[in-house]
Amino acid sequence: MLIKYIIRRIAWSIPILFVVSLLAFLILQAPPGDFITAHTAALLSDGQEVDYEQIAALRQHYGLDQSIFVQYWKWISGVLVGDFGLSFEWREPVSTLIWERMGLSVTLAATTVLFTWALALPIGVYSAVKKYTFGDYVVTTIGFLGLATPNFLLALILMYVSVVYYGLDVSGLFSTEYKNAPWSWAKVRDLFAHIWIPVVILGTSSTASIIRVMRANLLDELHKPYVTTARAKGLSELKLLVRYPVRIALNPFISTIGWIFPQIISGSVIVSIVLSLPTAGPMYLTALKSQDMFLAGSFVLMLSVLAVIGMLISDILLGIIDPRIRFGR
């Protein structure tokens, strides 16, 4: 049953991805101008001169004078065999550019999710169980503060304070000597010496919201008759809590795993830019801004693939965790 369900879901995702890729390409083309317009604008802003003949020649060289469907076909036919094309701006293969940065993006996203869950779920449980106590008010207050503070602002303030008062540079993910060094254990250690800052910054608001959601979910469950029954049968408080209401209260988190996947790229764009992190987000934004079609298009395609995979995973996990959910109906 489960296997059949997974196969059907995967089969469905192919036409979905095709439509998404076409839509993405069309939407990316929607703003007036193209890569050459953006490129020209950048040159002019730098006080350089460009002339129309050169602009036209560049447009022809990049194939931007062709119809959008021709351009789409050129791109997607390459994608099918694993060739994502050359980035206009960097004249490098798109796949090299993206993969170089994806590893760090995944590391950052995974660490952030683990950090927030490890922190937020127990706190959420605590503040539900100890509703309206001093402890609950304290975590609730901290939670609301975290929710209300924009991540990027927190990052800016943290950077400013550490630079001006402590002489520390907290941006980036590596120290100067490791930035372009090949991977080694020392570099990994250096990464984990730096990664906690973006993790904490990125984690604050989601920690806060997870605390609130967990608290609300659990409060719904705690007063249900099955809890009372279990308690009446003499189950220990901790065992009771973890085995039944918490498991049910976790449902919404499992079903949102699907949203976390695309966030590997798009979730931390602004913070990554502010902190100059070598992750995929800033490059995605740059590609969109400079209308670097193949690079931006590949990012959008990848976001969609990640979303589809994420949804699939969360559906499967839900089925495993919550037996009430049945497949295939």
Next chain:
Amino acid sequence: MLRRKLTWAAPAVVGTLVISPLAIAADYQEAPMLADLVAAGELPPVEERLPDNPEVVVAHESVGKYGDEIRFGLSGYSDHEQITNWTGHNGLVQVDYDTNYSSTLPLLAGEVDVSEDASVYTFTLRKGHKWSDGTPFTTADVAFYFEDILTHPDMAPIRKEWLPGGELVEFKLIDEQTFQLEFAVSYGDFLFELAHPKLVPPVYYQKAYCSKAHPKYNDNLEADLQANNMSSWRDYLISLCGDSLNNTRWANVERPSLDPWIIKEPYTGGATQVVLERNPYFFQVDEEGKQLPYIDRLVGSVFSDPQGLLLHAIAGNYDFGFRKLESAANRPALAEAAPRIGAELYEVSSIGGASIWFQLNLTHKDPELNALFNEKDFRVALSTGFDREEVIEVTMLGQGVPWQGGPFEDSPMHHSQYSTQYLEFDPDGANALLDGLGLSERNSDGIRLMPSGQPVAFTVETTVAKDDHIDQLEVMRAHWLEHLGVDMRINATERALMFGKIENNDHDAAVWDGNTSWLPGRPASGLAPVSVSSRWGVEWYLWYASNGERGQEPPENVKQRLELWDQVPLATNFDDRREIIHQIVDNAADHFAHFGVSKLMPNYGIKKTAMRNVKPSNPSTSQYPPGIQRTWTFYWDTEDGQRPPSQQ
């Protein structure tokens, strides 16, 4: 404000330019870093690395000490110009900072000989000059550019700097060291054009390395292209050698180069740090025979966010520079941090122009607005219908001088009428002019009406990146609304959107920086519609650029200016050139096509106090990057010549 007197000594370009030969022949010194390599047998000794007659440079302040590194910042992923500013400004000749850009000096060319009529230029390269890989730099490399790249049909179109009078430059190879460039007409501007960073390519491509991508030299090209997943040799050439004018120039660490520092950690997509290291074969020495540059390494950190760059600076990690830092908004933060990080503010001067350059679209698609904008009285009324003093007071902290545009008084190019006419605030006079244009009817909001009954309303295009422009426009808008009954709306968008709209001639009006010098090397887009920056006459420019095939034919006075403009580069000496320019300016001043608000005032970057040989100020245009100061003579005035700590 520091500004030196502009003096134009002799006719600037004609004659032979020679740098004094070295007095002390064989007594060269090198950086400890290179001496170690020589001792280890990995590098030939310095005498063999230098040309037979290395260029001797007298630094601005003093002979320097060898030192470790200079740090700087890069803003995002298209800031290649920042690197070029430091090391990439290495053409055949360079513009002379000390004569206020009014003459040129030989650089990679040891000697330049110009014919009497300025049509034949003979360049002599230094014997024994070597690329960074140790192979000789000869006229074969230059020939490769002219014969195989510039003129290759796939590389069309050819830059117009190579086509004076419509005729392509002729390259003549004389011997290993000597070549000639011959033009069909006199071309007095040529050395200035050649000194511009945009004309580095003749000495940019090493034939041995770059010809691997060229169909004429590589018989296995198809296979190589396939192996690299590319479809055209141009893409392959760029991946090997880059393009001297964009990011790709700094992407390949293997490309041989003639620059003082060469790329070690490349500026590729996603780089967070760029490192350049000294070129052991750089051809210049100081007066004591020390090979330049003094500094081993340039280390640039890449910041996606401009605030990150600013923080980098106030953390003391930006040793010298102003690009992307020099805004009025950043000035207090830099000034506050300066004592803590052992730095001082560095003046970024302007050589002319206005803080804001207001251009109505004189080729507007709407016939009624077109007719109105083309009335000189309307433009005069707008110019005199707002109070420049108040704009300066409110938006520029009182630091400004009312100015319409054009070079400042101390420039020989200065034109008093052009720069200072119609500056006084005269609402009564302006209203009389508007009444005289038949705009006396007003609607219930007090906005004047055109004969068709439409209000006199238009939108000015600007970009969100220039908040100082928006501030100034806000005051102008209020004044025009209150005093004239003219409704101007401000549309601040992303710059590519703004330029796209203007390229399509869909704008009513536009503002932009008014950096103007009328010096060689840059089109005077305010005087005549000669570049895409002439946003007041987009269709006229199109007509001019396409030789009348497209666009709209301009009126007679504009045509006269365009004809004169074609004469400008051909003038054989500076006085003749100025004469022609001023004829154009006389005509343009009478036409009064556009106007300004205040003089373009200097901005500030940052410089570490311990850094020596930095000249007191530098203009902020890409035409005169800090490279014209010979950044490779900068050094640290510390005990051991090493970089002082970032913070004190």
